[in-house]
Amino acid sequence: MTIWRLALKEAWRNPFRTLLIGFAVAMAAGAMTVAVVLLAGVRQAAERTVERLGADVMVIPAGEKIQKDFSDLMLAGKPASFYFNANVLAKVAAVPGVAAASGQCYIETLQNASCCSGKFFMVGFDPRTDFVVTPWLKGADRRGLPAGDDWIIVGDRILLRPGQSVFLYGTSFTVAGVLEPTGTGMDWSVFLPQEGLAGMAAAWSGGTGRRLQVDGGSVSAIFVRAVPGMDATDLAERIERAVPQAQAVLASTVAGSARRSMHGAIFLLGGAMAVLWAAALVVSGMLFSQAVRNRQGEIGLLMAKGADSRLLLRLVTRESLVVSLPAAAVGAAAAATILCAFAGRLDDILGVSSALPHAAALARWAAAPAGVVAFSSMLAAVLPSWGILKTEPYEAIRRGRTA
Amino acid sequence: MIHIQGVTKIYASPHGDVTSLGDVDFHVAAGQFVAVLGRSGAGKSSLLAVCGGLVRPTRGRVVVAGHSLWEMSERQRARLRAVSMGFVLQTAPVLRSLTVLENVLLAEMFLPAGLARGQQRAMELLEQVGLAEKARSYPRQLSGGQQRRVAIASALMNAPTMLLADEPTGDLDVQTERQIADLFGRLHRDGMTIVVVTHNELFASLADRVLHIEAGRIIEESPISSPWKAMT
Numbered sequence: 001m002t003i004w005r006l007a008l009k010e011a012w013r014n015p016f017r018t019l020l021i022g023f024a025v026a027m028a029a030g031a032m033t034v035a036v037v038l039l040a041g042v043r044q045a046a047e048r049t050v051e052r053l054g055a056d057v058m059v060i061p062a063g064e065k066i067q068k069d070f071s072d073l074m075l076a077g078k079p080a081s082f083y084f085n086a087n088v089l090a091k092v093a094a095v096p097g098v099a100a101a102s103g104q105c106y107i108e109t110l111q112n113a114s115c116c117s118g119k120f121f122m123v124g125f126d127p128r129t130d131f132v133v134t135p136w137l138k139g140a141d142r143r144g145l146p147a148g149d150d151w152i153i154v155g156d157r158i159l160l161r162p163g164q165s166v167f168l169y170g171t172s173f174t175v176a177g178v179l180e181p182t183g184t185g186m187d188w189s190v191f192l193p194q195e196g197l198a199g200m201a202a203a204w205s206g207g208t209g210r211r212l213q214v215d216g217g218s219v220s221a222i223f224v225r226a227v228p229g230m231d232a233t234d235l236a237e238r239i240e241r242a243v244p245q246a247q248a249v250l251a252s253t254v255a256g257s258a259r260r261s262m263h264g265a266i267f268l269l270g271g272a273m274a275v276l277w278a279a280a281l282v283v284s285g286m287l288f289s290q291a292v293r294n295r296q297g298e299i300g301l302l303m304a305k306g307a308d309s310r311l312l313l314r315l316v317t318r319e320s321l322v323v324s325l326p327a328a329a330v331g332a333a334a335a336a337t338i339l340c341a342f343a344g345r346l347d348d349i350l351g352v353s354s355a356l357p358h359a360a361a362l363a364r365w366a367a368a369p370a371g372v373v374a375f376s377s378m379l380a381a382v383l384p385s386w387g388i389l390k391t392e393p394y395e396a397i398r399r400g401r402t403a
Numbered sequence: 404m405i406h407i408q409g410v411t412k413i414y415a416s417p418h419g420d421v422t423s424l425g426d427v428d429f430h431v432a433a434g435q436f437v438a439v440l441g442r443s444g445a446g447k448s449s450l451l452a453v454c455g456g457l458v459r460p461t462r463g464r465v466v467v468a469g470h471s472l473w474e475m476s477e478r479q480r481a482r483l484r485a486v487s488m489g490f491v492l493q494t495a496p497v498l499r500s501l502t503v504l505e506n507v508l509l510a511e512m513f514l515p516a517g518l519a520r521g522q523q524r525a526m527e528l529l530e531q532v533g534l535a536e537k538a539r540s541y542p543r544q545l546s547g548g549q550q551r552r553v554a555i556a557s558a559l560m561n562a563p564t565m566l567l568a569d570e571p572t573g574d575l576d577v578q579t580e581r582q583i584a585d586l587f588g589r590l591h592r593d594g595m596t597i598v599v600v601t602h603n604e605l606f607a608s609l610a611d612r613v614l615h616i617e618a619g620r621i622i623e624e625s626p627i628s629s630p631w632k633a634m635t
């Protein structure tokens with residue numbers, strides 16, 4: 001007979017109590033897993049975007065809405081369209097402290113267009129000045145981009161592979177490369193040379209009479225790399241002075257913007273998690289201490305047979321753990337499974353690309369809340385029982401007589 | 404073996420202090436069989452608990468097997484109980500979550516490594532109390548008397564030098580009572596020190612000495628010589 005076996009037998013003897021505690025713990029572990037995975041996922045997605053941009057400052061047309069659209073675009077690949085005059089790129093490139101500047105043009109995506117189905121975002125870029133897109137090309141695709149303007153580069157989540165041809169808005173393009181997964185909006189984007197984009201827009205009528213709104217040579221955003229030693233904030237101020245109709249967004253602002261947009265969701269998730277956690281602790285503590293109280297006679301018997309209070313504490317701890325550990329694991333696993341099943345929908349709701357981490361990271365993020373809930377539930381169960389365990393054996397036996 | 408000197412035990416209750424034992428002196432030599440008789444509430448069970456170190460006396464000294472119980476740590480007292488004592492409790496004879504066999508084996512959980520005697524001894528003990536065929540049963544499937552017999556087998560699992568039993572023949576039919584009396588007689592002849600709290604005068608007649616206790620005081624002590632004792 002071991003303490004673990006004794007604990008298991010006790011849990012088995014009271015299936016209703018075991019199920020009730022297990023259910024409460026599983027719900028709390030599940031809620032905490034959802035909260036932790038989502039909050040950490042969004043934070044990581046935002047930070048990943050910042051790190052992977054490769055630019056110190058991004059210049060976009062002035063306006064709060066445009067800044068928000070730009071953040072959504074960067075984080076989730078959510079289509080947006082706003083444009084500068086073509087000469088802005090030259091002005092920005094001429095600002096002292098700018099080492100490199102590359103423009104991108106975001107196309108207004110037609111809904112229900114006959115050309116293409118699926119969710120993706122089209123970006124025109126300049127391969128000669130680009131330092132944002134091409135560094136992410138997969139190894140074999142880096143050997144060199146083709147000449148001409150009838151090729152595209154696709155993000156990792158777009159189901160096209162190099163050499164394939166595809167019609168976009170009536171124009172044929174060949175896939176010249178695929179990007180590494182970035183966990184940003186780039187994964188859902190199709191990149192094509194500015195000239196190719198302009199040609200495609202000019203040729204497209206869609207049979208509906210509507211035309212793609214792309215002004216030849218227009219620029220939506222300019223990615224700027226600062227010269228070494230140049231402070232990004234100072235550079236942003238210089239750019240805004242030089243180009244009054246523009247706003248210079250620091251890379252860190254994009255992540256901050258994403259985090260701010262999550263405040264409401266964080267509050268709701270955190271609140272739900274706290275309520276379920278507290279409920280689990282109360283249920284676990286109440287049922288468990290009641291069970292220990294009802295077993296005072298048996299506890300007295302164990303003491304009479306040679307158990308000291310430390311051994312009894314180990315026994316009660318294990319009785320709690322045999323219920324709360326598997327329950328927390330099941331709750332966390334169920335939550336992780338549900339999150340995975342609705343990963344795409346979650347990305348849409350949260351406004352990020354790939355909020356969920358890969359399987360190994362997801363398992364780690366789920367294991368931590370499961371451990372915290374199981375441990376806290378164990379404490380909630382054991383602490384109210386401590387007074388009973390410290391009772392003298394004969395007192396426990398006497399109380400057991402009346403319990 | 405057991406020396407109790409000037410032991411008083413007072414319990415606090417909502418209606419004021421209750422004296423369960425009042426200045427009791429009591430000695431049991433090694434190998435003696437002592438029966439404690441008295442009415443309900445007289446202090447019999449408290450005396451047994453004091454002997455086994457299950458309750459700290461308000462005053463007085465308890466020495467068992469040369470150890471002053473309340474000068475030992477809780478751990479040392481627990482170890483002494485695990486190795487040297489066997490208890491048969493009236494109100495909590497067995498653990499409800501364990502089978503009969505597991506209840507008997509339970510005592511081994513508290514024994515130091517190397518002292519475990521194993522399943523064979525547990526089955527032998529169940530044979531002795533007539534419950535071998537119930538080894539896989541749970542306590543809820545047994546009568547109160549059968550549970551008491553499991554408790555006796557369990558109390559003997561650690562081969563104690565001292566057996567402290569609270570009403571071991573309560574709820575038993577005459578035939579089983581006789582069986583248990585025979586067992587206690589054999590244990591006594593083998594040299595075990597036994598203190599039994601009982602209402603059963605016939606069972607008490609097995610003992611070397613009988614203490615009569617009333618209102619927490621030993622009022623009479625008598626050696627016994629009965630026909631039943633002669634038979635066992």
